[in-house]
Amino acid sequence: MSSLIRKEYDIPANDFSRAGEASSNVRKLLTQLGVNPTIIKRTSIAMYEAELNAVIHGNGGKARVEIFEDRIEILVYDEGPGIADIELAMQEGYSTAPDYIREMGFGAGMGLSNIKKNSDKFVIESELNKGTRVYITIYLY
Amino acid sequence: MAEYFHSVTLEKEKCRGCTNCIKHCPTEAIRVRNGKAMIINERCIDCGECIRVCPYHAKKAVTDPLSVMNEYEFRVALPAPSLYGQFGKEYSRERILKGLTELGFDWVFEVARAAEIVSDATRHILKSGKVRKPLISSACPAVVRLIQVRFPNLINNILKLESPMEVAARIAKQTVVSEKNIPAEKVGVFFISPCAAKVTSVKAPYEKKESSVNGVFSIKDIHIKLMEKMKNIPPDCDCELVSSGAYGVGWAGSGGECAALERPKTLAVHGIHNVIAIFEEIVEEKLKDVDFVEALSCIEGCLGGPLTAVNPFVAKTNLKCQVNRAKSKDFSSENTAADYQDLLWTKDMEYKPILKLDENVMKAMIKMQKLEEINDGLPGLDCGACGSPNCRALAEDIVRGLAFETDCIFKLREKVSDLADQMKAFEHIYRTKQDGSGRGKTNDG
Ligand code: SF4
Ligand code: SF4
Numbered sequence: 001m002s003s004l005i006r007k008e009y010d011i012p013a014n015d016f017s018r019a020g021e022a023s024s025n026v027r028k029l030l031t032q033l034g035v036n037p038t039i040i041k042r043t044s045i046a047m048y049e050a051e052l053n054a055v056i057h058g059n060g061g062k063a064r065v066e067i068f069e070d071r072i073e074i075l076v077y078d079e080g081p082g083i084a085d086i087e088l089a090m091q092e093g094y095s096t097a098p099d100y101i102r103e104m105g106f107g108a109g110m111g112l113s114n115i116k117k118n119s120d121k122f123v124i125e126s127e128l129n130k131g132t133r134v135y136i137t138i139y140l141y
Numbered sequence: 142m143a144e145y146f147h148s149v150t151l152e153k154e155k156c157r158g159c160t161n162c163i164k165h166c167p168t169e170a171i172r173v174r175n176g177k178a179m180i181i182n183e184r185c186i187d188c189g190e191c192i193r194v195c196p197y198h199a200k201k202a203v204t205d206p207l208s209v210m211n212e213y214e215f216r217v218a219l220p221a222p223s224l225y226g227q228f229g230k231e232y233s234r235e236r237i238l239k240g241l242t243e244l245g246f247d248w249v250f251e252v253a254r255a256a257e258i259v260s261d262a263t264r265h266i267l268k269s270g271k272v273r274k275p276l277i278s279s280a281c282p283a284v285v286r287l288i289q290v291r292f293p294n295l296i297n298n299i300l301k302l303e304s305p306m307e308v309a310a311r312i313a314k315q316t317v318v319s320e321k322n323i324p325a326e327k328v329g330v331f332f333i334s335p336c337a338a339k340v341t342s343v344k345a346p347y348e349k350k351e352s353s354v355n356g357v358f359s360i361k362d363i364h365i366k367l368m369e370k371m372k373n374i375p376p377d378c379d380c381e382l383v384s385s386g387a388y389g390v391g392w393a394g395s396g397g398e399c400a401a402l403e404r405p406k407t408l409a410v411h412g413i414h415n416v417i418a419i420f421e422e423i424v425e426e427k428l429k430d431v432d433f434v435e436a437l438s439c440i441e442g443c444l445g446g447p448l449t450a451v452n453p454f455v456a457k458t459n460l461k462c463q464v465n466r467a468k469s470k471d472f473s474s475e476n477t478a479a480d481y482q483d484l485l486w487t488k489d490m491e492y493k494p495i496l497k498l499d500e501n502v503m504k505a506m507i508k509m510q511k512l513e514e515i516n517d518g519l520p521g522l523d524c525g526a527c528g529s530p531n532c533r534a535l536a537e538d539i540v541r542g543l544a545f546e547t548d549c550i551f552k553l554r555e556k557v558s559d560l561a562d563q564m565k566a567f568e569h570i571y572r573t574k575q576d577g578s579g580r581g582k583t584n585d586g
Contacts (some may be wrong), residue, residue, distance in 0.1 A: 004506045005513065024421055032537075033505040034497040037293035041424060048425045069503065140502065 003066035003073070005029070011051050011076070013060030022063045023047040026074075033067070035140060043072055043138050046118040049111045050076035050134045056097050057081070058132055071120075072138045079131040086124055090116070145182040148202045148340035149189060153177055155199035160525035162191035162200060167413045168290060168495065172538070173528035184495045186286035187338040188413050188438045189447030202337035202448055205356040207363070210245055213329030213355065215321060217313045218246035219306065222253040222385075222393035223335040223443035224360055225463045226456030228368070234390070234463055235380035236371050241333075242382075243370040244363065248317065249382045252332070253389030254476055255309035256280075260388060260401035262302055262481035267404065267432060273297045275408070275423060275431040278398055280304055282342035283438035284416055285490070289347060292420050293492040300433075301486040305392065306332050306339060308484060310353035329355040333363060335446025338438065347490050359448035385476065387467040394460050395442035398435040406432040412440045498540065512540045520551045 007029070009022035027044040047063070054061040058078025066073045083089050089096075092113045116122045121137035158176040163169075170184035171191060178199070180191075191200045210216050218241045225234055241249045259280075266272060277298045279285050288295045303311075310330045317328045334340060334357045343352040391397035399407040408431045410419045416436045422428050439445035444460060445453035478484055498512070499505035516536040523531035527548040529538050538544035547553045 005509055020421070020425060020427075023425065027421075027424070028496070029509070031291075031494070031496045032498050033509060034494065034499065034502055037492065041294045044424065045426055048427075067506065069506070 003068050005065075005067040007065045009063040009065070011054045011058075011061045011063055011078070013058075014055065015060075016055065019052050019055040020048050022051055022065075026065050029065075029067075030072070039138060039140060042118040043074075043136075046115045046122075046136050046138065047074050047076070049115045049118075050074065050136065053111050053132075053134070054078045054080070056101055057083075061131070070140055072136075072140065074136040074138075075133065076136075077131060077133040082128040082130055082132055083124075083126040084128060086126060146341060146345035147180065147182065147185050147187055148204070148337035148344070149180065149185060149187050149192060150201060150203055151178055151180060152199050152201060155197050156195075157197055157199075158528075159196070161194045161196060163525055163528070163530045165190045165194045166530065167287070167417060169530050169534050171530070172543075173525075183493065184290065186283050186290065186438075187336075187341040188283040188287075189337045190413060192337065192447045202340060202359065204334065204337075204340055204359045204362065204448070205331075207245075207358060209356045210329060210331065214327040215248070215317055215323050215329070216246050217317060217328065217330045218242075218244070218249045218333060219252050219309045219313060219330055219354070220249065220333045221306070221335050221339075221360070221443060222251075222256060222390055222397075223446060223449060223456070223460075224333055224393075225253075225390060226393055226444045226460035227360060227364060227450050228371075229459060230462045231376050232371060233376060233378075233466065234383055235378050236374050236376060237367070238382040239374050239378060239380050240367045240371040243374075244366060246331070248313070250309050250313035250316075250330075251382070251385045251389065252305050252309045253385035253392060254472065255312065255389075256305040256392040256398075257385055257389040257401065257472065257476035258308055258312075258478050259302055259305050259484065260392075260398065261476065262478035262484050263300060263433070264402060264404075265478065265481050266300070266302075267402070275428055275434045276300050277423075278433070278435045280392075280398060280435075281338065281437045281439075281443075282347070283336070283338035283413065284436045285342075285347060286338070287413070287416065287438075288420070289490055290493050290495045291417075292424065293494070294424050295420060296490055296492060298423070299490070301489075302481070302484045303486065304342070306342075307353060314353055331356045331358055333358050333360060335360050335443045335449045336439065337447060350487055360446070361448050361450050364450040383470060384472055385467065386470050386472045387464050389472075389476070390460070390467045391464050393442065394444045394457055395437055396435070397442065399433065402433060404432060406430060407435065408433070409435040409437075411437040411442050411445070413438045498537070508540045512536045515539055515546065518546075518552075519549055522551075524550075526550050 012018050023044045030040045058080030061078030064075045090112050119136040120139050123135040126132040156177045158173045163171045168184045170181045171178050238249045279300045313330050314328050318325050332354050340357045343354045343357050346352050388401035395411040396409040399409045410416050441453035444456040498508040516533050519532040521532050527535045529535035
């Protein structure tokens with residue numbers, strides 16, 4: 001079955017002030033739908049982390065959000081440098097963010113594990129020099 | 142008690158149906174319909190933004206008339222700390238408090254004092270560590286309502302302590318009853334308020350508990366009268382009514398509540414739109430390192446309340462002077478929350494969603510689809526001429542059955558021009574027909 005609602009967002013490179021715009025938009029959408037607040041929170045945290053990754057590591061990218069009868073599917077993708085070792089990247093605290101970004105309080109290496117923690121299904125595909133695609137599924141019930 | 146009491150109301154005769162208020166309301170609670178603004182009750186948080194921006198002064202806050210004092214035998218004034226910022230440096234706190242007694246109050250209990258008690262309780266709670274961080278102050282009722290209607294995930298972060306106003310009212314009443322031997326129902330305690338939100342929190346408390354405050358007067362209403370009275374009081378007078386130190390007085394402005402906590406990891410935000418931005422960050426867990434958030438709806442905090450008399454920045458300078466003077470007075474050993482459990486809310490707050498399109502998620506999705514479709518067809522200028530705050534809000538109103546697509550003047554123009562085209566085409570057919578038959582006639586003739 002095709003999605004009932006579909007939204008696309010641009011994620012600008014290196015602009016922290018705008019990272020979170022898409023997830024905040026999605027949060028409003030889900031609130032209007034009357035989705036359970038806890039699910040809204042999980043969705044918005046997972047999506048925000050994915051957005052942030054695209055900002056920090058991926059030179060920006062795009063997000064596609066689809067809402068189905070029973071679930072939310074999010075795809076965040078970029079055409080950045082890709083991740084060399086996904087398993088390593090998944091570990092809490094592992095980060096390749098440059099110092100200046102860490103000083104701003106971002107890039108603490110919690111991103112991917114946080115996405116995993118907050119989503120029901122989480123798939124990451126990455127190819128060096130091609131980019132990264134993060135698929136997040138969260139069930140509504 | 143009415144389910145939706147609001148202090149903020151519209152004076153219809155004065156309203157010209159402009160778009161100022163609909164554009165500034167933080168919860169999109171206002172629409173202009175049939176040339177007049179109307180407030181959607183369940184959405185309004187009584188922040189007073191619309192009072193500030195209305196050029197025709199059609200939005201006002203309902204407060205109590207001073208005459209309600211006559212209904213009580215013993216009357217206590219509870220001045221909000223922001224009152225101290227309304228006068229220049231020649232007006233000491235002593236003079237202001239004395240002035241209040243000349244206005245017909247038998248006693249004055251500083252809300253600043255209760256603020257110190259609340260701060261003490263907050264320190265205990267933070268130290269206990271048994272809280273969801275960041276803890277969000279509940280001092281500003283507009284902010285608490287904002288959380289209630291828009292940020293369900295933050296309900297558990299609210300500091301569930303009574304506000305300084307409530308604490309002051311309760312202690313003041315108890316004191317009078319026990320010391321003067323006057324029955325509680327004959328003691329009237331009156332809050333002197335900088336805002337509408339406080340009025341609403343007295344008349345319709347969110348914890349649904351009855352307020353101990355008997356009436357709320359606006360600072361504006363007593364400002365000039367108080368000035369008059371103070372003229373006859375010497376500037377350096379002494380006054381035993383002073384019962385708060387610098388922390389309590391400082392609560393009036395932004396950052397005051399944070400300062401009183403004496404902790405490093407606090408954040409103070411003021412102005413309702415800034416508050417919303419910070420709350421979004423908390424929901425996204427971006428502010429994990431902060432212990433406490435002081436969030437005040439008005440710019441510069443209560444000093445910028447919609448019912449204050451002087452410019453908030455002038456008030457800030459005035460207050461600085463009051464805070465400095467108060468530094469020599471330390472009531473910290475008296476103003477403690479011996480048992481802060483007494484100050485805890487007795488009821489929890491429930492989420493009151495205002496954005497939901499439908500009770501049923503599936504139905505809401507179908508409405509959302511429709512909403513998106515309509516929104517795509519609107520010009521995206523957010524001009525407000527339709528009476529809704531922006532194009533998307535109009536689309537939402539249409540889906541909810543509260544507005545029509547042709548409320549949009551551009552859509553209307555399209556429709557009219559379509560209609561005109563149709564008319565033209567019709568006229569053309571009609572003309573050709575007539576001409577044809579006419580010619581026929583001449584031919585005949
Ligand atoms: S008081 Fe605030 S929330 Fe209520 S209608 Fe006015 S601007 Fe909107
Ligand atoms: S900041 Fe103060 S004056 Fe303004 S609405 Fe909140 S409590 Fe009232």
